[in-house]
Amino acid sequence: DSGVTQTPKHLITATGQRVTLRCSPRSGDLSVYWYQQSLDQGLQFLIQYYNGEERAKGNILERFSAQQFPDLHSELNLSSLELGDSALYFCASSVGTVMNTEAFFGQGTRLTVV
């Protein structure tokens, strides 16, 4: 158990809908990262938050947004869903912002868009 909790584990929804994925980081970790894992794209970095502020942005679509709350949990919002958004979404956390130390990953949320 990594200590990072993601909910829900599975999500099936229709095209055009909006969903929210939730992540609770390890106790004491201030940084949260979101990654998308798809079969053809591998692991793609989406966005990072540190102590409530956005710190780094990757290949995140405009239809996607995220935030980190004062209790440090984070949510990833995906809207106007398309079939191609079907993927495994991972959250990871670490103590600080510079990642020369270990990141701890949750078990992921598998999103299926039908």
Next chain:
Amino acid sequence: GNSVTQMEGPVTLSEEAFLTINCTYTATGYPSLFWYVQYPGEGLQLLLKATKADDKGSNKGFEATYRKETTSFHLEKGSVQVSDSAVYFCALTTSASKIIFGSGTRLSIRP
């Protein structure tokens, strides 16, 4: 930009065989290098890391040496077990605060 290239899988070996999974990187500055492993149905977990040139990371019988001259961080294990079957990701981090992953290599070990 920064990137990681690792050998494509799947790789299938017999138990007790020697394993090498190649990984090379392109990065500005002095990245830290990692191997993460993903077991079926689970998230990624750190296997080993090296933060500067010539460092050797090791864990659970796996080893990798940070080679700046060849920009490589190949993963090796002398004798693999069925329980090592998983997907292995080579990765790097820079001061930009994100992990850049390779495409992953699926490893299957036959009893």
